[in-house]
Amino acid sequence: MKFNKTFLSVLGLFAGLSLYAQQEVNRPKLVVGIVVDQMRWDYLYRYQDRYSNGGFKRLLNEGFSSENTYIPYIPTVTAIGHSSIYTGSVPAIHGIAGNDFIIQATGQEMYCTQDDSVTGVGATSKAGKMSPKNLLVSTVTDQLRLATNFRSKVIGISLKDRGAILPAGHFANAAFWFDGESGNWISSSFYMKELPKWVQNFNNKKLAEKYLDTWNTLYPINTYVQSEKDGNPYRQNYKGLDKMQFPYNLNNLKKENGLGLIRSTPFGNSLTKDIAIEAIDNEKLGQNEKGITDFLAVSFSSTDYVGHQFSPNTIEAEDTYLRLDKDLETLFNHLDQKVGKGEYLVFLTADHGGAHNPKYFQDKKGNAGYFPTGDVKKSLNEKLVAKFKVDNLIRSFANYQIHLNYQTIEQNNLNVDEVKTEIVNFMQKVEGVSFVADMDKIDSTPIPAIIKERMVNGYNRKRSGAITYVLEPQWYGGKQNSGGTTHGTWGSYDSHIPFVLMGWGIKHGANNNRVFMTDIAPTISALLHIEEPNGNIGSPVTEVLQQK
CATH class of the missing domain: 3.40.720.10 (Alkaline Phosphatase, subunit A)
Incomplete structure (x- = not known):
């Protein structure tokens, strides 16, 4: 029995479509x-x-x-x-x-x-x-x-x-x-x-x-x-x-x-x-x-x-x-x-x-606290002014990180490492702070490995603060006895x-x-x-x- 070329072409097309359907990756809709x-x-x-x-x-x-x-x-x-x-x-x-x-x-x-x-x-x-x-x-x-x-x-x-x-x-x-x-x-x-x-x-x-x-x-x-x-x-x-x-x-x-x-x-x-x-x-x-x-x-x-x-x-x-x-x-x-x-x-x-x-x-007799971010920033700035005779060396305390004003530091010919050291020393003494690290020196900072890893993972050099601080458990930034809650730790x-x-x-x-x-x-x-x-x-x- 002979098959014409058109019929064979159609047959081949259906065979190809069938093979394609069979090979489609199995995924949900x-x-x-x-x-x-x-x-x-x-x-x-x-x-x-x-x-x-x-x-x-x-x-x-x-x-x-x-x-x-x-x-x-x-x-x-x-x-x-x-x-x-x-x-x-x-x-x-x-x-x-x-x-x-x-x-x-x-x-x-x-x-x-x-x-x-x-x-x-x-x-x-x-x-x-x-x-x-x-x-x-x-x-x-x-x-x-x-x-x-x-x-x-x-x-x-x-x-x-x-x-x-x-x-x-x-x-x-x-x-x-x-x-x-x-x-x-x-x-x-x-x-x-x-x-x-x-x-x-x-x-x-x-x-x-x-x-x-x-x-x-x-x-x-x-x-x-x-x-x-x-x-x-x-x-x-x-x-x-x-x-x-x-x-x-x-x-x-x-x-x-x-x-x-x-x-x-x-x-x-x-x-x-x-x-x-x-x-x-x-x-x-x-x-x-x-x-x-x-x-x-x-x-x-x-x-x-x-x-x-x-x-x-x-x-x-x-x-x-x-x-x-x-x-x-x-x-x-x-x-x-x-x-x-x-x-x-x-x-x-x-x-x-x-x-x-x-x-x-x-109130349930557990350990917890509010970290007064604004007050701490003000006190730290006063400390830095007394040390370096320059105001506004800190831009922000956002994201539990301390962001430096690099432009001011450069304009006043300050040593950025000295500024960071002064900040770390200050923050280590603040109530509610568990750990603090200059992120350029975190490898040599004594912090539990699991916390250190999270600090490093969260640090983007181009977009994060130079210094990260970690609060005690059940502490977060906020006004004393304020209601509601937050997150970030x-x-x-x-x-x-x-x-x-x-x-x-x-x-x-x-x-x-x-x-x-x-x-x-x-x-x-x-x-x-x-x-x-x-x-x-x-x-x-x-x-x-x-x-x-």
Whole structure:
């Protein structure tokens, strides 16, 4: 029997297509990276008996949890955390040395995502003048785009610009963040010329205004046994409110606080969940007909704002996590329906934790304290003036680092090493300071190895202060007896974070091996069979790499 050439060509084409389909890399349809801002690891379990089966419990019951995941640098702050999660790197390499940092060569103060060369999209204020240009290395999201010849779609979403931009990376299709002035979600010209129609429609719903009605507890207030009683003193007041206790009339408060108030309520997380679902639907994430993997990077920021406002061990903090649990359940259920259960990969982690309020700790008879940064800076400056007869030798105490005014030092022909020695000697005697080091001489400074390594990892010569100081446990910079909390130190409350994966290619389990935030990006890279980010220093968590 003879076959004509056309038939043979068609047969060969189908054979080639079949072979191509068989050789397609096995990847999930969608990766959803979730960062819960200021989520300590113990919050996975602190309220576990109150969580639903579909949120945090589902992650733990179906997924794999690395129970001892730590941040390997200081300071532990938001911009660095988001950068390190997605790059597998540290400030010494990726360059994001703080939420704000100083360009040491010029003394210029720089916000982490500041980019004066771009314009806002959806906003006329400087809130839109943002991009990832200050991030010096690639992200796992960048590597996914490269690996698929830019066919993958990557989108970042967060109330905070830095929480959306830094995870989405340099090659993202879009990043969206919340503008507290207008109540809208915005972007910048780095990504687009105008907001997509679906974002415009979402903004037109005015959901922020609708959410800002009343905040009462999700459950009867007497059931919040994991928290201090309502109205306790370990918190800061909302602007315009003297009595801090439930229920909060948010509708009245927004008149004085603006729509940005939603950030400091659990409803900021709900709003973030809402737009994340809109992005999944309208951008058709995980629904690429060619089987190309998409990536949605979501950061829930209200946990951080609430933490700073109220501190741990408060009903407000507990209620925020109980409501976030419901939001996660809604998000996971939507992913099940839209992408398919088992067809998407989720990982959840945090950019940092949060300390107990020092007064709370002291009242329970624990050792803790407030470091009066402004007073110490003033006293140190007086000491330096007496020694060198020159004022303003110090620019800042930002990020638990002392930044020198190199221009003044040079103009007055001072020896920079002598100035640093005088500062180190002074700081060693200040109450609350545990260790201090001239970063050029840290190898010879007697500091425990694990702390020394974190100091080195967090030091970027071009963007960090010349001297790093470490406070005693449960101390942080702040005014005496001030409410709320903060973060930034090496202590477990700031550096022990969750890392849980669920869905595609993940078997249920847990480990207690010491792993690091920098291991997250290479783990995701290994699961996706893509090159790790170009500044990565982490290693894949091998127990996770058990694909179907």
